[in-house]
Amino acid sequence: MPQSSLEFAIGSISVLSTHLLTQAQLRRIMEAPTVKEAQAALLETGYAEGVSEALLQEGEIDKIIREQMQLSRKRIMELTPDRELISLFLLPVDTHNLKTLLKARLLGTDAGEFLREGGAFSLELLKDAVSTKYYDDLPEVYKNTMNKIEADLVRGTDPLQFSAQIDGAMFKEIAKVLQEKNQQGFIKDYFSLWADFLNTQSLVRARLMKWDVDKLRLVLVEAGAIDLKTFSENMETPAEQLAAKLNTGKNGSAIAQAVNEYVQTNDLSVIVNRMNTNLLEILRKEKSNCESLGPVVGYLMARDAEARALRVIFGAKQGGFEAQVPELLI
């Protein structure tokens, strides 16, 4: 019977993490000559453990991966001593689903295959909420944002803004939970770095596309260590001075380094890459800390990375094109 203790959770995770796919196993799956043989190689690793027999018979790899992700997330939520904090790492899935459901409703299409399982909220709840426009069962922050979006829709506001508003709601919810929990550890560091990097990307895009400050403010997200004013006040700052202006707070040096690289290369992807590297670094450092939720979050992210890698491999196999074996970074 699962218990809500950190030691119990890490003990279970220690065993579960031995079942994660290795780089060598991924390579073997990639080297299989046909999709069917690749599937057989995957199932040989024990990857589909716990997946229903019916689904295995069906043999649809994407459904198996989805089912696995759902099972792992459910298991993690049973194990973790702090569901609210772990849920923060699942919010991007809910954010994606909310955007997808809303867009599908507006376009009159079915969101079906674009939805992802394993978010913090039940998929059925989100489907019902978006179809009935009744958001009272969602957390306060999401409820208010979605009600505002529905009101904007009636007024005929640009639908492209919804995406930024839902992202903003996610970071507002994260900031709220972190504050309520008085969280000072790596989880706060992770989300604050993520928010600062997203805001930096928004600032750089806004400068390139010559947005006005009000439009930039709409896409800035909370939870970062750099004051939002710092971003809105630097729309006109010369590019070579931008890094120095953003170099404030604990994430300042990482942001400044990324901005400097961007200024030298004029390539926005360097900021994204720098963000991913820095976020991974935070998780890597914490992954072996037995006195924090680091191992639990590390396992969750490793499962995500594994699912992404499998999708790349099977996508390439089914599409008949060459792809490199994705690296399992965590």
Add this chain to the structure above:
Amino acid sequence: MITLGTALAFGGAAFSAALAGVGSAKGLAIAGQAGSGVVAEDPDKFGNVLVLQALPGTQGIYGLLIAFIILLKIGAVGGAGVKELTTFQGLALFFAAFPMGIGGLLSAIAQGKVAAAGIYLTAKRPEEFGKGITMTAMVETYAVLALLISFLMVYGINI
């Protein structure tokens, strides 16, 4: 008659047994929860987990040993009757219990944490079980030193 010195000696015995016992209980609980998590996923590891979980239990035994020696010294065990100690003799026995009480409490908790880490190590790499035990046993050194000094002190007091 129970003098203040005799009461202090009893206090020392209680202090040693209680603190070291609490430390061991806490250490065992930490390692036990970690072990339960591992066994929940892989019941075959129970044997290895049990050995690591048991290690922080020794401090409680050492504390009990010092308490027993103090009680033996003041005649509370053995049927000879409790001796009337001077206040200084009692204080000396009380302080003699300190190393084992405090050393046992803290080292058992620390050892429980290392045992938990050893259990995680064993879960991931069963072949490293021996290293997990070695690292956990290193913490024991300081519990043994505490036991030794408490033992020498109790025996050094003339009654």
